[in-house]
């Protein structure tokens with residue numbers, strides 16, 4: 147998979163994409179990350195990428211030219227999802243992460259400033275929000291999405307089964323986990339987990355998962 151980030155702040159990605167699972171996925175040749183600074187495509191001798199909003203109002207607006215020009219430079223044809231990071235977009239969730247993990251090319255367009263020229267929306271296949279709050283720019287949001295997507299691509303995680311049991315993948319929240327020691331500061335590991343009886347352990351985990359989901363996210367059980 148190739149992932150392209152149209153951004154004014156390419157440096158923001160270095161730490162996140164250069165560590166842990168995202169780095170490993172790149173090292174294994176499963177995914178490649180491409181940062182495109184759309185200031186390089188401003189088509190303006192002063193490299194200006196923003197301007198005042200028509201009609202007045204606070205803040206600056208991202209101009210269409212740098213984004214259209216940067217998109218033209220990609221040369222990846224139609225086999226792509228183009229995602230506009232947008233607090234007004236559809237909420238990002240595990241189902242969308244699973245869908246995007248099957249794509250060959252993903253392009254993230256990261257807004258900044260007060261917003262972007264409305265005509266930029268004609269370039270995109272999806273408008274996505276990572277939650278009901280407003281970030282300064284789309285970079286953190288596209289990194290969050292990248293993390294959720296890349297770990298789902300086959301062979302990225304060494305234990306492929308682990309993400310299939312994750313919260314949301316099963317439609318519920320995951321069960322609690324325990325490791326050594328058996329007792330810590332008076333808190334004991336539930337006996338069933340020490341029993342070696344796999345059927346009982348599975349039943350206990352399923353009950354715990356259901357209980358957690360009912361308590362914390364009853365909306366997931368609707369229907």
Ligand SMILES: C[S@@+](CC[C@H](N)C(=O)[O-])C[C@H]1O[C@@H](n2cnc3c(N)ncnc32)[C@H](O)[C@@H]1O
Nearest residue numbers: 231232233257260275276280281282283284287
């Ligand atoms: C300061 S925000 C602009 C918000 C815009 N004025 C509005 O009210 O909808 C700048 C950029 O950050 C990104 N962004 C902010 N919050 C986001 C969110 N919750 N999800 C995805 N992207 C977000 C978008 O690309 C947005 O264009």
